[in-house]
Amino acid sequence: MLRDAALVAGKDLRIELRSKVATNQVLPFAVLTLIIFAFALDADRGLLSTVAAGLFWVTVLFSGLLAIQRSFALEAGDDARDALRLSGLDGAAVFLGKAAAVTVQLLALEVLLAVGAVVLYDVSLSGAALLIATCLLATAGIAAAGVVYGAVAAGLRVRETLLPLLLLPVLAPVLLAAARASEAALATTTAAGWPWVRLLAVFSAVYLAFGVVAFGPLLEEA
Amino acid sequence: MTTSTRATRILGWATAITMVLTGWMALVISPADAVQRDAVRLLYLHVPTAWIAMYVSFGITTLASALYLWKRTRSRFWDIAAGASAEIGLVFIGLTLLVGSIWGRTTWGVWWTWDARLTSTAVLFVTYLGYLAVRRIPHEPLARSRRAAIVALAAFLNVPLVHYSVEWWRTLHQPASILSQRRLGDPQIHGVMAWTLLLAVVAFTILYAWLLIHRFRLAWVEEQAEEDALAIAIAERHAEADATPEPQVTS
Amino acid sequence: MLGADLRRDRRAVRRRVGLLGHATFLYDDLTVAENLAFAAKAARRAPSEAQTAMERLGLAGRLRDLSVSKLSAGQRRRVALAAVLARQPELWLLDEPHAGLDAAGRDLLDGLIREAVHDHGATVLVASHELERASALAHRRVTVAGGRVNGGVHAASGKEPAHAP
Numbered sequence: 001m002l003r004d005a006a007l008v009a010g011k012d013l014r015i016e017l018r019s020k021v022a023t024n025q026v027l028p029f030a031v032l033t034l035i036i037f038a039f040a041l042d043a044d045r046g047l048l049s050t051v052a053a054g055l056f057w058v059t060v061l062f063s064g065l066l067a068i069q070r071s072f073a074l075e076a077g078d079d080a081r082d083a084l085r086l087s088g089l090d091g092a093a094v095f096l097g098k099a100a101a102v103t104v105q106l107l108a109l110e111v112l113l114a115v116g117a118v119v120l121y122d123v124s125l126s127g128a129a130l131l132i133a134t135c136l137l138a139t140a141g142i143a144a145a146g147v148v149y150g151a152v153a154a155g156l157r158v159r160e161t162l163l164p165l166l167l168l169p170v171l172a173p174v175l176l177a178a179a180r181a182s183e184a185a186l187a188t189t190t191a192a193g194w195p196w197v198r199l200l201a202v203f204s205a206v207y208l209a210f211g212v213v214a215f216g217p218l219l220e221e222a
Numbered sequence: 223m224t225t226s227t228r229a230t231r232i233l234g235w236a237t238a239i240t241m242v243l244t245g246w247m248a249l250v251i252s253p254a255d256a257v258q259r260d261a262v263r264l265l266y267l268h269v270p271t272a273w274i275a276m277y278v279s280f281g282i283t284t285l286a287s288a289l290y291l292w293k294r295t296r297s298r299f300w301d302i303a304a305g306a307s308a309e310i311g312l313v314f315i316g317l318t319l320l321v322g323s324i325w326g327r328t329t330w331g332v333w334w335t336w337d338a339r340l341t342s343t344a345v346l347f348v349t350y351l352g353y354l355a356v357r358r359i360p361h362e363p364l365a366r367s368r369r370a371a372i373v374a375l376a377a378f379l380n381v382p383l384v385h386y387s388v389e390w391w392r393t394l395h396q397p398a399s400i401l402s403q404r405r406l407g408d409p410q411i412h413g414v415m416a417w418t419l420l421l422a423v424v425a426f427t428i429l430y431a432w433l434l435i436h437r438f439r440l441a442w443v444e445e446q447a448e449e450d451a452l453a454i455a456i457a458e459r460h461a462e463a464d465a466t467p468e469p470q471v472t473s
Numbered sequence: 474m475l476g477a478d479l480r481r482d483r484r485a486v487r488r489r490v491g492l493l494g495h496a497t498f499l500y501d502d503l504t505v506a507e508n509l510a511f512a513a514k515a516a517r518r519a520p521s522e523a524q525t526a527m528e529r530l531g532l533a534g535r536l537r538d539l540s541v542s543k544l545s546a547g548q549r550r551r552v553a554l555a556a557v558l559a560r561q562p563e564l565w566l567l568d569e570p571h572a573g574l575d576a577a578g579r580d581l582l583d584g585l586i587r588e589a590v591h592d593h594g595a596t597v598l599v600a601s602h603e604l605e606r607a608s609a610l611a612h613r614r615v616t617v618a619g620g621r622v623n624g625g626v627h628a629a630s631g632k633e634p635a636h637a638p
Contacts, residue, residue, distance in 0.1 A: 004515070007511070007514050007515065011500070011503070011511055014503065014507065015500060015502045015503060018502040018503065018540070019502045074500070074502070082496075082498075083498045085487070086487060086492060086498065087487070087512075087515040087516075088484050088485070088486075088487035088488035088489075088490075088515060088516060089484065089515050090484055091484075145376075148372075148376060149373075149376070152356065152369045152372065152373055156359055157360065158359055158360070162352075162355060162356070162359065165348075165351070165352045165355055166352040166355075166356070166373065168348075169345050169348045169349040169352065169380075169384075170349065170376065170377070170380050172345050172384055172387070172388075173380075173383045173384050173386075173387035173388075176387045176388065176391055177387055180391070195390070196390075199383075199386065199387055199390075202383070203383055206379055206383065207376075207379070210375075210376060210379060214372050214375070214376070217291065217368065217372065218368075218369065218372055220368070
């Protein structure tokens with residue numbers, strides 16, 4: 001089953017390498033969002049660097065929405081579920097493969113966004129271990145929950161509006177925890193950040209488990 | 223055609239009576255709070271709607287969704303029950319937020335604060351709004367039901383996660399009294415106020431049951447109507463096919 | 474069905490089925506070779522099956538490393554057919570397979586179908602409007618008219634009653 005998951009992940013990532021949708025569209029969108037926040041808020045250096053962690057994660061969340069939509073849009077056929085179902089692959093394998101691919105893409109995005117935040121918001125990075133753990137677990141959680149809800153919305157005409165409505169409330173804990181942990185890391189009060197990382201771990205575990213179980217039924221017709 | 227039966231009429235009367243009693247107790251009999259004065263009466267509305275929405279209504283939605291997904295108990299009944307319960311729950315939660323907001327305005331002076339309980343409730347509201355959105359997508363009813371059921375289960379998993387994260391984040395909201403619920407501004411609720419609250423909970427529970435049965439029946443009838451329409455369309459198509467002569471092909 | 478319980482292990486059944494429908498279910502951004510490799514691996518077949526399928530359908534030359542998005546509709550049909558072949562299915566479901574193929578392609582398809590049935594013992598189900606060509610291939614033929622099945626008739630026996638599209 002893991003082999004099938006790797007097959008799906010590999011296929012998704014290879015398609016991304018060819019089509020470069022994430023690099024050409026999602027990444028610029030993310031950087032643009034960072035810039036727009038500066039317009040909306042007081043660009044006085046002090047404020048932005050204080051709220052940088054929160055803005056970073058909001059941007060990641062919105063970019064994640066795009067990445068997940070893309071993950072299902074790239075499947076052949078009108079209804080992504082048809083293609084995936086007909087291949088005969090195990091639902092759990094498809095879920096893990098897609099979640100892995102989305103995680104990789106988002107992590108790459110986060111690295112670049114972090115650079116952007118350092119530059120645009122005058123942030124100085126610290127607490128590396130905490131930051132890395134936060135990014136890994138938060139991204140895993142976003143990908144896991146995201147791929148589940150992506151499948152719910154897949155193939156529907158209203159998917160572009162339905163996915164954000166469904167996913168954002170669900171990811172509220174991730175946003176909270178990731179932002180608080182990142183803030184703690186940046187403020188070098190890392191001890192306060194680790195409990196949040198534990199929450200992220202729980203969230204990821206819960207939605208990974210749920211996805212493994214629920215994805216098969218989701219791919220089926222009625 | 224009506225969704226009323228003898229059972230619901232009895233329930234309806236029970237609702238009306240308990241509601242009136244509650245109103246009387248809440249507004250007349252029970253005392254004003256020392257600190258909050260008359261604003262405390264709002265809580266007789268606010269607390270029951272919160273409890274019932276969260277524990278009864280969404281609990282039933284979750285349970286019904288699980289039963290619908292499990293092969294052995296799969297039936298339209300559970301799907302419709304889940305949807306009906308969620309709709310009522312959503313209304314109750316909306317009421318909770320509204321009344322809570324008014325209460326906050328009169329006691330704290332603000333329409334909204336980002337404290338743990340309010341925030342979690344708001345997230346819950348939007349979560350179930352999303353669930354109902356899934357139930358209404360223009361799609362085949364059966365696929366829609368399955369997706370909605372899975373969304374309901376995912377939402378259920380999300381509730382404790384939201385609760386804990388928001389709770390850690392904010393600790394302004396008052397800690398609880400009865401059954402670990404809202405404190406009414408006093409160290410504990412006692413006497414008449416406790417009885418009034420209990421009566422209010424009973425009244426709202428009966429109201430919920432009455433609404434649920436009606437909403438369920440309405441949805442059931444709607445589905446029947448749709449199936450009948452579909453059957454008619456199919457029959458028409460067969461009739462057309464039988465009527466037209468088939469083209470002859472020689473090989 | 475096909476050696477697996479349809480209720481318990483639907484995926485095993487699906488792995489043994491090859492479907493060629495109106496939609497081609499190919500990944501536009503991947504090459505022919507990559508698409509076929511994925512199809513074979515998803516059906517738990519060796520990657521060499523993909524190579525064989527490509528050669529059988531004349532895709533192993535210049536078209537091999539071309540992105541599917543650059544192919545014509547007819548070429549895509551061939552790739553989709555190769556994907557079915559690469560899966561080595563026990564049950565072939567072909568919906569209007571001759572449509573969109575040129576004369577040489579149709580003969581090739583007929584050859585593949587015969588091979589699948591006689592050499593590999595597969596079952597091939599073809600839905601087609603080309604009564605004569607399909608009849609020549611088939612062991613059994615079923616006509617559908619007005620949404621109703623008219624019963625199976627051996628291809629060798631005589632004329633066929635009307636067939637409504």
